[in-house]
Amino acid sequence: MIALTQTTVNLAYLVAAVCFVVGIRFLASPRTARTGNVVAAVGMTVAVAFTLALDEIDRYAFVASAMAVGAVIGVAGARLVRMTAMPQMVALLNGAGGGAAAGVAIAEFNRLVRFGDLPADTLAAILGATVLGGLTLSGSVLAFAKLQELIQGRPIVFPGQQVVNAAVLAVAVALAVVAGATEGTGWLIAALGAALVFGVLFVLPIGGADMPVVIALLNAFSGLGGVAAGFVLDNNALIVGGALVGASGTLLTLLMAKAMNRSVANVVFGAFGQLQVEIGERAVDGGTVRATTPDDVAVQLSFARRVIIAPGYGMAVAQAQHETRQLADALEERGVDVKYAIHPVAGRMPGHMNVLLAEAQVPYTQLYEMERINPEFPQADVALVIGANDVTNPAATDDPASPIYGMPILEVHQAASVVVLKRSMRPGFAGVDNHLYFHEKTTMLFGDAKDSVLQLITAVKAQ
């Protein structure tokens, strides 16, 4: 094998960093995004290839076998995952990145101790990478379990939770400090254990509908874990790559929190959905709900000029994106103008609805962000809400007493009429009743979203 010097390899890392930056730049437009992804992947390949060609790297069988195992799992996962399960996939990928950072930090700690050369700043980075990586790993696995509904999605809370969490985190840091003082790898592994426990405790009280924020936050943590590992190894490729991911995750976290009109701290520590049960009960009285039939809705839709579809998590759960697209096709054949209104936190991760509708081959020019579609609702004849709840609740704009007051919503109530496809009258995640359902221009079509949409397609075609 060729043996390269560190200088040459550092130059290759610079090339890799440039590829990452250009790749993300290309992700700014759907036309260039795919190329951007390839450019970033090329950067990664360059970084790995040059690292393997370093003079001191000689355990090729060892590295190759580990990479083979990872590649098989990675390829299988990427091929088999359903688009509706993308949040779970991203959660696991975050966790893998975090776990790798922690593993690197602990191994390097052990190596430096053996050589008796452990500078204080490297030690600090090791502690950071171990704790951050560990909590990212277990937190992501728990987020996965919640999204996959292996455990209940509702917040799990107990008295004194935040005190316990803080204590566990303090223990993790303390153990890591002891590891540094005694130069004992066992202590560092114990610190990793505490960080793993903390990651679980951290995600437990966060509910299903807050997952967009959590996944973005864990994304940021996985990047920062990589940065810490980069400081451990004085490696610019890790630092730049990790910093880009950290920035991305942080920005998305803030965007998601803003779209819920809540602070990140409130999402993480608020156990939203748990507190509002009593408030939800208060609002039930007053107003009646009018159920409708697929035939009535089909008439409404077929003779409309403009229809705006507002999809939500219910559409994802029912896997109804393909049927939704077919319904839109049937309407467009009749000359109806159909648009989709996408709320930033609809679904379980940033951009979830866009991916699902893209899978159903809805052209992205038909997908409208909240700010762009809201002015169009007053001109719409029908707003068709498919499995979205809290993001359409007008209480967010007109009821200061509502827990979701101030949250930006899709203003479906501005349309001439509103049809809501919903399984039952159960309140949404926030536990708040949706005033929309009691509105005089709203009718409800109860049932599984997929069944309802299928019936609508048949009924529209019969018109």
Add this chain to the structure above:
Amino acid sequence: MSDELIQSLTVFVLAAFLGIELIRRVPMLLHTPLMSGTNAISGIVIVGAILVGGASGASTLESVLAFVAIVLATINVVGGFLVTNRMLAMFRRRDRDAK
């Protein structure tokens, strides 16, 4: 603080600012592929794992940790880029772009 640390910090801070400016331009439409794509980039930690475990002389513990780290980072890289590619392939401008 060592000079290396200052240099690393400089690189980190500048890259973070650059990252924020880059990510700002990405539309909501592409936020899911953005997450999975950047996720794959965070798999760059694979380089660290190779450096730690790829040279002979690593102890058993280091080898085990490095092996696990390489596996996890490879899942991150390979899974991340492939799934991002799969998603992005679905985004079409108009109906007739469909196959």
